[in-house]
Amino acid sequence: xxxxxxxxxxxxxxxxxxxxxxxxxxxxxxxxxxxxxxxxxxxxxxxxxxxxxxxxxxxxxxxxxxxxxxxxxxxxxxxxxxxxxxxxxxxxxxxxxxxxxxxxxxxxxxxxxxxxxxxxxxxxxxxxxxxxxxxxxxxxxxxxxxxxxxxxxxxxxxxxxxxxxxxxxxxxxxxxxxxxxxxxxxxxxxxxxxxxxxxxxxxxxxxxxxxxxxxxxxxxxxxxxxxxxxxxxxxxxxxxxxxxxxxxxxxxxxxxxxxxxxxxxxxxxxxxxxxxxxxxxxxxxxxxxxxxxxxxxxxxxxxxxxxxxxxxxxxxxxxxxxxxxxxxxxxxxxxxxxxxxxxxxxxxxxxxxxxxxxxxxxxxxxxxxxxxxxxxxxxxxxxxxxxxxxxxxxxxxxxxxxxxxxxxxxxxxxxxxxxxxxxxxxxxxxxxxxxxxxxxxxxxxxxxxxxxxxxxxxxxxxxxxxxxxxxxxxxxxxxxxxxxxxxxxxxxxxxxxxxxxxxxxxxxxxxxxxxxxxxxxxxxxxxxxxxxxxxxxxxxxxxxxxxxxxxxxxxxxxxxxxxxxxxxxxxxxxxxxxxxxxxxxxxxxxxxxxxxxxxxxx
Amino acid sequence: xxxxxxxxxxxxxxxxxxxxxxxxxxxxxxxxxxxxxxxxxxxxxxxxxxxxxxxxxxxxxxxxxxxxxxxxxxxxxxx
Numbered sequence: 029x030x031x032x033x034x035x036x037x038x039x040x041x042x043x044x045x046x047x048x049x050x051x052x053x054x055x056x057x058x059x060x061x062x063x064x065x066x067x068x069x070x071x072x073x074x075x076x077x078x079x080x081x082x083x084x085x086x087x088x089x090x091x092x093x094x095x096x097x098x099x100x101x102x103x104x105x106x107x108x109x110x111x112x113x114x115x116x117x118x119x120x121x122x123x124x125x126x127x128x129x130x131x132x133x134x135x136x137x138x139x140x141x142x143x144x145x146x147x148x149x150x151x152x153x154x155x156x157x158x159x160x161x162x163x164x165x166x167x168x169x170x171x172x173x174x175x176x177x178x179x180x181x182x183x184x185x186x187x188x189x190x191x192x193x194x195x196x197x198x199x200x201x202x203x204x205x206x207x208x209x210x211x212x213x214x215x216x217x218x219x220x221x222x223x224x225x226x227x228x229x230x231x232x233x234x235x236x237x238x239x240x241x242x243x244x245x246x247x248x249x250x251x252x253x254x255x256x257x258x259x260x261x262x263x264x265x266x267x268x269x270x271x272x273x274x275x276x277x278x279x280x281x282x283x284x285x286x287x288x289x290x291x292x293x294x295x296x297x298x299x300x301x302x303x304x305x306x307x308x309x310x311x312x313x314x315x316x317x318x319x320x321x322x323x324x325x326x327x328x329x330x331x332x333x334x335x336x337x338x339x340x341x342x343x344x345x346x347x348x349x350x351x352x353x354x355x356x357x358x359x360x361x362x363x364x365x366x367x368x369x370x371x372x373x374x375x376x377x378x379x380x381x382x383x384x385x386x387x388x389x390x391x392x393x394x395x396x397x398x399x400x401x402x403x404x405x406x407x408x409x410x411x412x413x414x415x416x417x418x419x420x421x422x423x424x425x426x427x428x429x430x431x432x433x434x435x436x437x438x439x440x441x442x443x444x445x446x447x448x449x450x451x452x453x454x455x456x457x458x459x460x461x462x463x464x465x466x467x468x469x470x471x472x473x474x475x476x477x478x479x480x481x482x483x484x485x486x487x488x489x490x491x492x493x494x495x496x497x498x499x500x501x502x503x504x505x506x507x508x509x510x511x512x513x514x515x516x517x518x519x520x521x522x523x524x525x526x527x528x529x530x531x532x533x534x535x536x537x538x539x540x541x542x543x544x545x546x547x548x549x550x551x552x553x554x555x556x557x558x559x560x561x562x563x564x565x566x567x568x569x570x571x572x573x574x575x576x577x578x579x580x581x582x583x584x585x586x587x588x589x590x591x592x593x594x595x596x597x598x599x600x601x602x603x604x605x606x607x608x609x610x611x612x613x614x615x616x617x618x619x620x621x622x623x624x625x626x627x628x629x630x
Numbered sequence: 631x632x633x634x635x636x637x638x639x640x641x642x643x644x645x646x647x648x649x650x651x652x653x654x655x656x657x658x659x660x661x662x663x664x665x666x667x668x669x670x671x672x673x674x675x676x677x678x679x680x681x682x683x684x685x686x687x688x689x690x691x692x693x694x695x696x697x698x699x700x701x702x703x704x705x706x707x708x709x
Contacts, residue, residue, distance in 0.1 A: 040681045043674060047649030074670050234689055235673075245677040 035414040060090035066117035068101035070128035071242035083256035174222035257415035264479030273379040274324035294339030317426035465506035483541040552617035572605040657699035
């Protein structure tokens, strides 16, 4: 039943069976992370709440909801609102649309008059965003506008300054500019969604007049899916890796039978051109920081041959891992996940063969397996609209991600040459930059905090604004760490945040490290620096906390390994530890040299 | 489409929407007497019926639906 939520889904089936889907989602074994979502609507939102709940549950989030009274989104956001204060939302969705635009251009208006109207409209929304953020330090998801239902000026409506189409496009542009300036503001691109569905399907006048729904029931699941993708992206639930099949997925035909000259790829045939386009699509994903890997039933040499095809946009170096053999695909994907150190739930598997999709879907519940069908011309659009790789920012670190992993492959090969792990680590000539939180890195610090699942002691999630509050705040010690070695730069890979109480105790509320630098003793380097800062501040006791989650088992014993004493253990396996820092603190690692600030490609 | 067949399909739709395993309805059943009925399920029902039978319902028609028989009549008339 919950498969009904897999993209591409049938909106009507989702709505009709929503109660049964919810029952099934809640009845499973999965543990959920709670979240608080306020929906402030300019139209009716009840159905949105129900359907959004399903898509969030599917992502492992269990929402509680606040809904504004009908069309009171402005008042409830801006004025005193004890009910919303009490609810204290983490996410606020402003569900507004063209029905909520108060003043449109008049035909007598000059360009200046129209500009003033745009300014006034934006000011009103700015007020909503600013007030909400000041009060709740929340993430705000704001609909932009769909195109108007009719065009009084016909085609000129998109051109003339008094045209409504032109006006709405200008407002959307202003929303985008505002969102660039405010990291907590995320645009739900209703303009794109409604165009995709067709504005004729997006808005159903009878639902508006009868129930005050500003979008049709076909559109509601689409909108909710999109909102859930944004929330997922904020807390790092987006996918990181695409595992692709080769034959009839990256090219037409079977390389083992047809040979390089026989496969369809390139501009000579319509099919070949479509495969080329799909490769281009994947290459773009790679360039923005999504990793690619191959899992194909083929001889390795055939796979390599295929990727050397003169028209192949994707070359073997574009893939972080290539598995071409005759093993079942789930085991191939498992090996890739292990090599790259990423979880199953970060993977999308793309294969034209329904039997392979079925196998992976059945055996690897975390992996997304879109039903891409078997017609290559549809592959890019199905992949794209599924929103697997939704992101709320595009940082330098994202763009370098593939390099980081490629370097790891080199490291892995290098490691084989050494007798033991210590020798290998020394050979890496690692240097680290460990410094206090600063504005330059604030986005990456937030991103790493929210995306990291394995090396994450407390699994606490922080909004960017919450991290900002700790800057230059004497009650906190926040450290970031960047690691570099002879193979290259790993980027900003670790974050620690300690909260001081009574001037002498510090609590490690947050300690995360990217899985791409596991087993490199970077955690020890971080802790050393942390102790140093604590000593300077006259801290007597450091308290460490471990809260178990489905994925952070690898750090359950870290505090015992670095010399903490266990103070308490709860029934759920959560542990509290303490440590007394001294000036004579023995450094646990000497394999990483601590340097001043790095310069260069960050 | 026969009346019984329509009632059968309407029944399936209602059971899905209300998440019921069993449901007794007759043409005389008042829709607002259904277990778990509220304004939200009403919208869902009409939206799902319109989709299931590929029909469009007007505002007047929706406002005048009181019983299962009203729904069946509308569907027969529109198909």
